[in-house]
Structures are given as structure tokens and as C-alpha cells.
Amino acid sequence: MPAHEVPASAASPEPTPEQPAASKAGRNLPAAIGVGSALGLGVILVLVYAPMVWVGVVAAAIAIATWEVTKRLGEAGIAVPRIPLLLGGQAIIWLGWPYGATGGLGAFAGTALVCMVWRLFDHGLAATPRNYLRDTAVTLFVAAWIPLLASFATLMVQQEDGAGRVFVLMIGVVCSDIGGYVAGVLFGKHPMVPRISPKKSWEGLGGSLVFAIIGSVLTVTLILDGNPWVGVLVGIMLVLTGTIGDLIESQVKRDLKIKDMGTLLPGHGGLMDRLDSLLPSAFATWLVLTALL
Structure with missing residues (x-):
């Protein structure tokens, strides 16, 4: 998810008639705003009128995101056992409903074991597996990266004021993204990690912190009736984990040589390009709110 970015060079080529003009940060801004608004409205309606439907929304989202990632990995020659990974991801999400964190962690362990065995014999009992260690390591990375981290978003909705807790997460991430985008485009001059994501700037990071802290303080106090300092901590954590999640996906895409x-x-882009910062932020928000509220 693009955030706190350095403006693109003025020497960049003009877009062709077939390609919509991108914003200074590299987005097709009208399309991005339209899609983001539609997704946000859908989340609001679900959380207000049918909070437990959120579990199904997350389950569908992680299935699509996992499919996208495994497809890209397959194109790069990495043999990830897609079927057990997709089914295991659903188990991680849905078993958290009746059994809480224990169900999710148990399903993750089971998914890891099944994927290791599947990759061992996916070419038959007589064949010798190739790149077994690499492929299983990447598989476990994907299982932890997508369904396991996403499961904390569904654990939150089952808590007291669960819908409100998810609102804190979503609004905080949106505020961080908006603040980073605005500050990065207007003031971004100093790249933060140019070797991984050259458009991210320290000025944009500052904008993310300001917006996320303000948004989180308001949501924690007004929606959850919590201490404002909890909101400050949530805002800081959301920016840190969101930035880390964004950088992780950027490096994965660099390794795979894709945009x-x-x-x-x-x-x-893909759904995973929208979830990259939300996944670690879901865990951070669950942890802070569970510990302090």
C-alpha cells in the first residue's frame, strides 16, 4: 500500500493515451480513491449491521490474497503447495471463531505440517523432491504472513466492542495512509529506504504518525471510551507495523521482479497490495487493545 512517498521525477515519461495519468506518487489516483471508498463503505456496513460477517469477509480476502501470492511464486519457479495452504488458511480464520487464538494457532501448526508433507510427496512416492527446503520455507512464510496475521482481525470482532476495535484498526490505517501520502507528495525529499521502496520518505512517515495518532486517539476515546494514551500507542504501532508490512511486500515483489x-x-494492484500494511497492523491492534482495554 503506497504511503509516505517521494514525488516521482519530473523527467518521467508522459503517460500514453491508453494509460491513465498517475499521480505524483505513482497511483492512478481517481481509480484508487474510487476503489478505496467502495471497500471502506463495505467494511462500515458489515461492522455496523452484521459484525460477525466480518469473519467471512476476512476469510474471502485472505483466500484471494493467498492465491495471488502463490500464483506469483509459481511464476518464479517456487513450488508452493497451494491447495493445503488455501484450505489451511481458511481453517486458521474459521477455527478462531469457536476456539479463539488457540484455534487459530492450532490450525496454523496443522497447516504447516500438512504443507511440509504435501511438498515432500507432491511428485509421487518415488520422486526426489527438488528445492524442498526453499519451497517449504516460503510456504510457511506465506502461511504466517497472510492467514495467521489476518486471523487477529477476526479475533478482535469477537471481543467486547469488537466492531469498534476493528474500526480503530481500519480508521487508523486509513489515516496513516492518507497522512503519509499527503506529506510524501507535498514535502517528501529524503528517501527512507531507497533500496527497498524508493518513493517512501521520512517526511511521509512523519505525516503518517501525525494523522494516525490523531485518528487513533479519536476512535479509541469516542468509540471504545478508552484512555487517549492508548490511542497514541495504537497510532504509533499502526504506523510502525504498517510501514514494516509495506516494506516486506515491496521486498518480496523486488525478489520476484514484479510491480x-x-x-x-x-x-x-492486487488485493494483497491493499492488505500488506493491514496484516501486521491487525496483530498490533489486537495486542495493544487486548492488553490495555
Whole structure:
């Protein structure tokens, strides 16, 4: 998810008639705003009128994101056992409903074991597996990266004021993204990690912190009736984990030599390109709110 970015060079080539003009930060801004608004409205309606439907929304999202990532890995020659990974991801999400964190962690362990065995024999009992260690390591990385981290978003909705807790997460991430985008485009001059994500700037990071802290303080106090200092901590954690999540996906895409994980969402890329900062932020928000509220 692009945030706190350095403006693109003025020497960049003009877009062709077939390609919509991108913003200074490299987005097709009208498409990005339209898609983001539609997704946000859908989340609001679910959380207000049917909070437990959120579990199904997350389950569908991680299935699509996992498919996108495994497809890209397959194109790079990495043999990830897609079927047990997809089914295991669903188990991680849905077993958290009746059994809480224990169910999710148990399903993750089971998924890891099944994937290791599947990769061992996916070419038959007589064949010798190739790149077994690499492929299983990447598989476990994907299982932890997508369904395990996403499961904390579903654990939150089952808690007291669960819908409100998810609102704190979503609004905080949106505020961080908006603050980083605005500050990065207007003031971004000093790249933060140019070898991984050259458009990210320290000025944008500052904008993310300001917006995320303000948004989190307001949501924690007004929605959850919590201490404002909890909101400050949530805002800081959301920016740190969101930035880390964004950088992780950027490095994965660099390793795979691709620009986006998919093309499902105009202006954003694939669904995974939208979830990159949300996944670690879900865990951070769950941890802070569970410990302090």
C-alpha cells in the first residue's frame, strides 16, 4: 500500500493515451480513491449491521490474497503447495471463531505440517523432491504472513466492542495512509529506504504518525471510551507495523521482479497490495487493545 512517498521525477515519461495519468506518487489516483471508498463503505456496513460477517469477509480476502501470492511464486519457479495452504488458511480464520487464538494457532501448526508433507510427496512416492527446503520455507512464510496475521482481525470482532476495535484498526490505517501520502507528495525529499521502496520518505512517515495518532486517539476515546494514551500507542504501532508490512511486500515483489501482486483492484494492484500494511497492523491492534482495554 503506497504511503509516505517521494514525488516521482519530473523527467518521467508522459503517460500514453491508453494509460491513465498517475499521480505524483505513482497511483492512478481517481481509480484508487474510487476503489478505496467502495471497500471502506463495505467494511462500515458489515461492522455496523452484521459484525460477525466480518469473519467471512476476512476469510474471502485472505483466500484471494493467498492465491495471488502463490500464483506469483509459481511464476518464479517456487513450488508452493497451494491447495493445503488455501484450505489451511481458511481453517486458521474459521477455527478462531469457536476456539479463539488457540484455534487459530492450532490450525496454523496443522497447516504447516500438512504443507511440509504435501511438498515432500507432491511428485509421487518415488520422486526426489527438488528445492524442498526453499519451497517449504516460503510456504510457511506465506502461511504466517497472510492467514495467521489476518486471523487477529477476526479475533478482535469477537471481543467486547469488537466492531469498534476493528474500526480503530481500519480508521487508523486509513489515516496513516492518507497522512503519509499527503506529506510524501507535498514535502517528501529524503528517501527512507531507497533500496527497498524508493518513493517512501521520512517526511511521509512523519505525516503518517501525525494523522494516525490523531485518528487513533479519536476512535479509541469516542468509540471504545478508552484512555487517549492508548490511542497514541495504537497510532504509533499502526504506523510502525504498517510501514514494516509495506516494506516486506515491496521486498518480496523486488525478489520476484514484479510491480504488483495482481490486477484485481484498479489503482491499487492486487488485493494483497491493499492488505500488506493491514496484516501486521491487525496483530498490533489486537495486542495493544487486548492488553490495555
